[in-house]
Amino acid sequence: MKLYNYFRSGTSFRVRIALNLKGLDYDYVSVHLAKGEQHGAAYRAISPDGLVPVLDVQGQPDEALLSQSMAIIEYLDETHPEPPLLPRDPLGRARVRALAQTIACEIHPINNLRILKYLAAPLGLDEAQRTAWYNHWVMEGLRAYERRLQDLAEERARRGLPPSVYSYGDHPTLADCCLVPQIVNGRRFGLEYEGIPLTLAVYERCMQLDAFQRAHPSRCPDAE
Amino acid sequence: MKLYNYFRSGTSFRVRIALNLKGLDYDYVSVHLAKGEQHGAAYRAISPDGLVPVLDVQGQPDEALLSQSMAIIEYLDETHPEPPLLPRDPLGRARVRALAQTIACEIHPINNLRILKYLAAPLGLDEAQRTAWYNHWVMEGLRAYERRLQDLAEERARRGLPPSVYSYGDHPTLADCCLVPQIVNGRRFGLEYEGIPLTLAVYERCMQLDAFQRAHPSRCPDAE
Numbered sequence: 001m002k003l004y005n006y007f008r009s010g011t012s013f014r015v016r017i018a019l020n021l022k023g024l025d026y027d028y029v030s031v032h033l034a035k036g037e038q039h040g041a042a043y044r045a046i047s048p049d050g051l052v053p054v055l056d057v058q059g060q061p062d063e064a065l066l067s068q069s070m071a072i073i074e075y076l077d078e079t080h081p082e083p084p085l086l087p088r089d090p091l092g093r094a095r096v097r098a099l100a101q102t103i104a105c106e107i108h109p110i111n112n113l114r115i116l117k118y119l120a121a122p123l124g125l126d127e128a129q130r131t132a133w134y135n136h137w138v139m140e141g142l143r144a145y146e147r148r149l150q151d152l153a154e155e156r157a158r159r160g161l162p163p164s165v166y167s168y169g170d171h172p173t174l175a176d177c178c179l180v181p182q183i184v185n186g187r188r189f190g191l192e193y194e195g196i197p198l199t200l201a202v203y204e205r206c207m208q209l210d211a212f213q214r215a216h217p218s219r220c221p222d223a224e
Numbered sequence: 225m226k227l228y229n230y231f232r233s234g235t236s237f238r239v240r241i242a243l244n245l246k247g248l249d250y251d252y253v254s255v256h257l258a259k260g261e262q263h264g265a266a267y268r269a270i271s272p273d274g275l276v277p278v279l280d281v282q283g284q285p286d287e288a289l290l291s292q293s294m295a296i297i298e299y300l301d302e303t304h305p306e307p308p309l310l311p312r313d314p315l316g317r318a319r320v321r322a323l324a325q326t327i328a329c330e331i332h333p334i335n336n337l338r339i340l341k342y343l344a345a346p347l348g349l350d351e352a353q354r355t356a357w358y359n360h361w362v363m364e365g366l367r368a369y370e371r372r373l374q375d376l377a378e379e380r381a382r383r384g385l386p387p388s389v390y391s392y393g394d395h396p397t398l399a400d401c402c403l404v405p406q407i408v409n410g411r412r413f414g415l416e417y418e419g420i421p422l423t424l425a426v427y428e429r430c431m432q433l434d435a436f437q438r439a440h441p442s443r444c445p446d447a448e
Binding site: 048049051062064066067068070071072074075078079090091093094095097098101102104105106108109110115118122123125129132133136143144147148150151 | 272273275286288290291292294295296298299302303314315317318321322325326328329330332333334339342346347349353356357360367368371372375
């Protein structure tokens, strides 16, 4: 497998974590977003919308270029079931997907590079306004994530279950693959993450795992 | 089942379509976003982040409040498998999810009510700037959707298959549940959708189906 990605891209980071959790080897192909490589003809032939990541899954079992990080991770989970990245029961799966989408639909799209660039030009917002924008939407989303973790913790307590180790249960899931890159990204912007203790505790526990450590931007071949 | 939603919310519209495609009855509970009902204590007890839609699935088969539209639709597909809203093969599922996420992660989050409000205040952008923002991101995303449909059409042609009727194959999928509300929403902003003929043709074919027609904002009990 070949992963077209970028060290600082949060969506790329998600897929690197999933590949590591599954124990799958892959070739790392860097697409340098800050230099604009995603707009070049060579990459547009791989990814018509110029987005990373793209996973090339030649022959395992399909011949295809896959895009959209959550879709890629679900594909990996369906084609390489162990260890599972989603629970087996429909309710648990809905919970994990909702957690993942709280990051992937409520936070990340509003704060990625292309949006921040558009705020600078044509909109002409200064750095303080852009940082306020970033912080506002990240914390809005992470507070929602925290409330979901609280609700799930109460539900487990009612059922006599011990607290979750990760976002949902005792094993990392799709939700953790989305959460960790968002936390790492926000640190670059100086966020201190006050008021979300459950979320931060999950992050810390994930970062103790080799699969998460090896996927970190600082460990990527194109890290700066 | 009980659906907490709002006639004009695109994510609510997605779930209404899926419920109709599955032939499932539900109680329509209106949460009036423009009046701010999502911020009231009553609704916050249902939805801690104040987002719609929420599906209450008491006893079928779980007792739970589900959130995030794509997670809800996948839950409905897993608990009520017929007619399927995702293909059976992993590659097909990845394709449909990527199409859905092109709408749900690349377009909708950047253009929903709370973002447009923030652009107005505190950022102080005027209506022309907000409309330009809306149009830019919607068309950026829909052109990506169109290129995906083109790629899929070429792939089908190579395999000797007839063109897709809907976004992926001969039956409506999760992708169509996401696409149609986005097209309807953009029309309110005056978008004319030039240069995306395959996408518009899929939209038109979906809108010939009763399940899509009945889910339309204009047919909702809280329509204005």
